[in-house]
Amino acid sequence: MSSYFRRQLADYVEYHRDPWNCxxxxxxxxxxxLAAILPLSLWSITIFGFQTSAAAIAVIPVLIYWFLLDFALGAAILGAAIVLLSAAAAIVGHTTTAGMWSLTAILIVVGVASxxxxxxxxxxxxxxxxDNPxxxxxxxxxxxxxxxxxxxxxxxxxxxxQVHPQGAAS
Structure with missing residues (x-):
């Protein structure tokens, strides 16, 4: 785990102390x-003879970033991303374009609201x-x-x- 990741995680934790917020x-x-990858799952792309989606290509840079921050967590997120990419492909394969966009909008509203x-x-x-994009x-x-x-x-x-915030009683 890089020192950069430790610092960023420690800062992030300060905003996420409440279990309900987590x-x-x-x-x-x-x-x-899912909302971000769902529309991109509509576009099929062939790279080096392999068929994939724009969604799979779009997540590669952020997956690399997560791997660089922490290999084990990055690998686990890769597993979750594969599941979500598969779910997005299934949704796109079984719904209309209007239905996909409606679901995307609902996911964005519910995701941001939460x-x-x-x-x-x-x-x-x-x-x-x-404070920190x-x-x-x-x-x-x-x-x-x-x-x-x-x-x-x-x-x-x-x-x-799990460290206590500064000033908090143990």
């Missing part, structure tokens, strides 16, 4: 990721990405790190994520 982020991040509610209602502060890409890493910790893995991340 739960809202799990759904919000998944919905927003983020806003999580921060405003439970955390009582603005989202982390308002790069935090938009840290959300999936944070959610995956929380999952790894819950499963008993990655004590190094638990130290960063």
């Amino acid at each position: 739960a809202m982020h799990v759904f919000g991040i998944v919905f927003l990721f 983020q806003v509610v999580g921060h405003r209602v439970f955390e009582r502060r603005q989202p982390a990405l308002v 790069s935090h938009l890409l840290l959300g999936p890493m944070f959610v995956m790190a929380k999952l790894f910790i819950a499963l008993g893995f990655r004590r190094d991340l638990a130290i960063i994520i």
